[in-house]
Amino acid sequence: xxxxxxxxxxxxxxxxxxxxxxxxxxxxxxxxxxxxxxxxxxxxxxxxxxxxxxxxxxxxxxxxxxxxxxxxxxxxxxxxxxxxxxxxxxxxxxxxxxxxxxxxxxxxxxxxxxxxxxxxxxxxxxxxxxxxxxxxxxxxxxxxxxxxxxxxxxxxxxxxxxxxxxxxxxxxxxxxxxxxxxxxxxxxxxxxxxxxxxxxxxxxxxxxxxxxxxxxxxxxxxxxxxxxxxxxxxxxxxxxxxxxxxxxxxxxxxxxxxxxxxxxxxxxxxxxxxxxxxxxxxxxxxxxxxxxxxxxxxxxxxxxxxxxxxxxxxxxxxxxxxxxxxxxxxxxxxxxxxxxxxxxxxxxxxxxxxxxxxxxxxxxxxxxxxxxxxxxxxxxxxxxxxxxxxxxxxxxxxxxxxxxx
Amino acid sequence: xxxxxxxxxxxxxxxxxxxxxxxxxxxxxxxxxxxxxxxxxxxxxxxxxxxxxxxxxxxxxxxxxxxxxxxxxxxxxxxxxxxxxxxxxxxxxxxxxxxxxxxxxxxxxxxxxxxxxxxxxxxxxxxxxxxxxxxxxxxxxxxxxxxxxxxxxxxx
Numbered sequence: 410x411x412x413x414x415x416x417x418x419x420x421x422x423x424x425x426x427x428x429x430x431x432x433x434x435x436x437x438x439x440x441x442x443x444x445x446x447x448x449x450x451x452x453x454x455x456x457x458x459x460x461x462x463x464x465x466x467x468x469x470x471x472x473x474x475x476x477x478x479x480x481x482x483x484x485x486x487x488x489x490x491x492x493x494x495x496x497x498x499x500x501x502x503x504x505x506x507x508x509x510x511x512x513x514x515x516x517x518x519x520x521x522x523x524x525x526x527x528x529x530x531x532x533x534x535x536x537x538x539x540x541x542x543x544x545x546x547x548x549x550x551x552x553x554x555x556x557x558x559x560x561x562x563x564x565x566x567x568x569x570x571x572x573x574x575x576x577x578x579x580x581x582x583x584x585x586x587x588x589x590x591x592x593x594x595x596x597x598x599x600x601x602x603x604x605x606x607x608x609x610x611x612x613x614x615x616x617x618x619x620x621x622x623x624x625x626x627x628x629x630x631x632x633x634x635x636x637x638x639x640x641x642x643x644x645x646x647x648x649x650x651x652x653x654x655x656x657x658x659x660x661x662x663x664x665x666x667x668x669x670x671x672x673x674x675x676x677x678x679x680x681x682x683x684x685x686x687x688x689x690x691x692x693x694x695x696x697x698x699x700x701x702x703x704x705x706x707x708x709x710x711x712x713x714x715x716x717x718x719x720x721x722x723x724x725x726x727x728x729x730x731x732x733x734x735x736x737x738x739x740x741x742x743x744x745x746x747x748x749x750x751x752x753x754x755x756x757x758x759x760x761x762x763x764x765x766x767x768x769x770x771x772x773x774x775x776x777x778x779x780x781x782x783x784x785x786x787x788x789x790x791x792x793x794x795x796x797x798x799x800x801x802x803x804x805x806x807x808x809x810x811x812x813x814x
Numbered sequence: 815x816x817x818x819x820x821x822x823x824x825x826x827x828x829x830x831x832x833x834x835x836x837x838x839x840x841x842x843x844x845x846x847x848x849x850x851x852x853x854x855x856x857x858x859x860x861x862x863x864x865x866x867x868x869x870x871x872x873x874x875x876x877x878x879x880x881x882x883x884x885x886x887x888x889x890x891x892x893x894x895x896x897x898x899x900x901x902x903x904x905x906x907x908x909x910x911x912x913x914x915x916x917x918x919x920x921x922x923x924x925x926x927x928x929x930x931x932x933x934x935x936x937x938x939x940x941x942x943x944x945x946x947x948x949x950x951x952x953x954x955x956x957x958x959x960x961x962x963x964x965x966x967x968x969x970x
Contacts, residue, residue, distance in 0.1 A: 748830070750878035752852050753821075756939060760817045768852050782853035782876055811821055812830070812879070 416792040418443045429762030437788030449692040479694040488618040493676040496643040501630035502532040504643035509536035511653040519545035521573040526551040528581040531771040533607040557584030557733025575604045579611025584733025585741035636696035637689035657682040712740040740789035751783040761804045819935035829879030832886035834872040847952030847964035866897040885949035
């Protein structure tokens with residue numbers, strides 16, 4: 410696999426940042442887009458645009474077919490049983506909100522418990538927090554170990570007869586820990602507890618097979634997966650999508666509307682109220698094809714090697730401390746630098762064209778636990794190379810020089 | 815060259831060895847500030863004497879070099895000033911950091927203004943302006959006794 414050839418498919422790298430080549434190390438935040446995705450959006454708007462699922466004219470039929478084609482592609486990509494188990498949302502955040510809201514409405518009562526972990530992104534905590542307020546449910550946090558991992562045991566010991574949902578990340582966007590989601594799913598199901606996986610960081614980097622994992626819900630963020638913004642996916646087992654009430658009301662999700670009553674549409678329309686992010690859905694088909702073309706095994710291999718190289722280089726740099734040391738780690742390198750705040754690091758690196766993220770990365774619970782106000786984070790994508798890691802390290806050394814460290 | 819303008823020697827010095835980083839004993843006014851985006855926190859303590867003059871000012875907190883240096887320089891410059899003068903300096907600084915080229919107040923000496931102008935490099939980094947202004951907004955809150963924590967996401 411030639412990474413330079415893959416990188417050439419991303420037009421963003423033709424641009425300079427502060428007169429330097431762009432070293433993009435912020436893919437956990439959002440990935441860059443290949444030309445095919447950008448072109449697909451342009452082509453759809455210029456040649457094929459219509460709303461979907463409503464009108465019967467030529468353009469509407471063609472657009473509807475394209476829209477449903479993406480659903481089938483996603484179904485195959487994640488090995489869901491049925492295309493109707495794929496619901497398009499405006500993001501992974503909305504996907505999790507959809508589950509928390511509808512599941513909470515229908516199945517939760519005061520005193521029920523939900524298990525999350527200390528690694529969760531705010532988008533897999535805040536939606537559940539609403540249920541704490543509206544329903545009086547309790548939230549328990551499984552604790553990380555000293556390597557920043559979540560073990561099966563840490564979840565196991567929180568399970569009680571009152572546990573009604575387990576919602577956990579697939580891959581931490583801070584420590585990079587990959588959770589044993591298959592084992593946790595087996596454990597949850599042995600106690601009849603449904604499980605939601607926040608797959609924002611998992612889906613772009615790891616092979617995901619819904620039959621193998623067996624989870625009830627899996628949330629995906631398309632813009633982290635070389636796809637357009639404004640689009641997320643909720644995978645949910647059909648039995649749940651049938652059992653849960655609709656999330657939002659509006660056009661497209663109904664069956665019959667009378668003055669004295671409304672019946673709702675079949676799956677998947679029941680959860681897709683209003684005009685959806687049509688162009689984004691259609692363009693996301695190109696992201697899936699792009700991933701398929703490279704092959705997820707090749708992606709895993711490349712990113713794994715690069716993460717190991719990154720760890721090696723940063724460990725050798727004696728002012729750098731890596732955050733977390735998980736055995737099973739995704740392509741995230743969070744770090745602190747002795748006596749230099751993460752925001753100062755990010756500003757200085759930016760001058761060299763090195764784009765990283767600084768802050769709490771929407772994980773305040775974790776940063777509080779680690780006793781860190783902010784961390785710097787370099788996260789990798791398929792277009793990154795060893796040279797990018799070397800440039801990161803050079804710029805870190807420049808920070809040290811500026812601060813006389 | 816922008817980076818050198820931002821991280822001038824004086825900023826690095828105040829960032830590394832902040833002045834007045836402590837808690838004033840017997841303070842009579844205080845306020846907290848927080849920038850949730852980057853986790854910067856500051857707590858400003860003021861001791862005003864009977865004539866409403868700043869007898870002592872200090873701060874506790876943590877943050878980036880810019881926010882620590884800004885709080886440090888601020889506490890140095892307002893010490894000994896009268897309350898209304900402090901408010902004028904704060905106002906002048908906040909206007910400078912957002913839009914003006916220079917400081918217009920007649921309270922600070924020229925060399926003090928030069929020191930404060932070292933923070934003006936932050937203008938070219940809109941995401942970092944809040945780092946420089948957090949402690950100043952917090953000082954205003956302390957003086958006005960608003961008892962409200964300053965949240966940098968809710969201010970200009």
